[in-house]
Amino acid sequence: MRISLFFLFFLGCITVFAQVKLESEQDKDGNVTIYANNPEVIPYTLVLDFTTLMNLSSSGGRTVIAVANPGHSVVARLKKTNANQGTSFNYSTTLYKGSYLDKSKEEPVYLIPVQEGQKVRMQPMTHVENVYKKKSDNQNYVGTAFYFEEPTIICAPRKGIVSDMKMDTQQKGNNLSFDASDNFIEIYHEDGTFTRLMVLQSGSEKVKIGDMVYPGQALASSSGEKYSNGLHVRMAQNRLNKVNREIKQDLIPVKLFDGEKEISSSDSVDNLIISHPEFLISKEMSKKERKHLESR
Secondary structure (H helix, E strand, O other): OOOEEOOHHHOOOOOOOOOOEEEEEEOOOOOEEEEEEEOOOOOEEEEEEEEEEEOEEEOOOOEEEEEEOOEEEEEEEEEEOOOOOOOEEEEEEEEEEOOOOOOOOOOOEEEOOEOOOOEEEEEEOEEOHHHHOOOOOOOOOOOEEEEOOOOOEEEOOOOEEEEEEEOOOOOOOOOEOOOOOOOEEEEEOOOOEEEEEEOEOOOOOOOOOOOEEOOOOEEEEEEOOOEOOOOEEEEEEEEEEEEOOEEEEEEEOOEEEOOOOEEEOOOOEEEEEOOOOHHHHOOOOOHHHHHHHHHO
């Protein structure tokens, strides 16, 4: 039986979680600059929908899409169109985690997020609708699961910054197929992609939000004892995409290294022996980071 994953935690705007605040400033000529103050460790994409633009124009029109990087940044500029008239503006804002602008020059390769030397079975997950709706056959990609026979350490699959986590849930019940309260660690990568690792042992985290992590670095201990399919870790990647004038969040399959070659996270594979080769560990590192790795 394929394991289920409720994937809606990635979707939609997340204003309730973000602390990004907007402020505006008008110069002597009546032009307006809108700033974002982002205290978080990762960027956010903002969609500003102007409901009122009286005697002001925006290069983005009525809808402006911008990225608020950590700290203080400009997200919109409004130019006064008639010097002899007053101005007013109003807008609504939608926030999305991550930057839709960040991209990779080449498709990155991820490590399988399990301690090196372990043997695992890899199985794509099925959409939760296929579990809770009797006649549903939703084939959308929602991530993959890695199964193992003994408890192990869960590792970072790529370099990135720990952007979110929840590690305080004690699993209840037995023969579970899905639990919305599963512990997780989320990593934001420099190309705008998120990795979320789920089904982790409560209180076992070895990192904190804001930490930079590197491929193969230990993040937490595995769990899954109360699941019908046993010990496993679930992994899903998502990123923002701009489609016309809208921002979409897509769950995406990625390339994995199986110890000898590249495979897709949408494949089913038995008896994988986990390998964390140095060339993948150092691939996204800076020269300073590589030098530090070589000196260890």
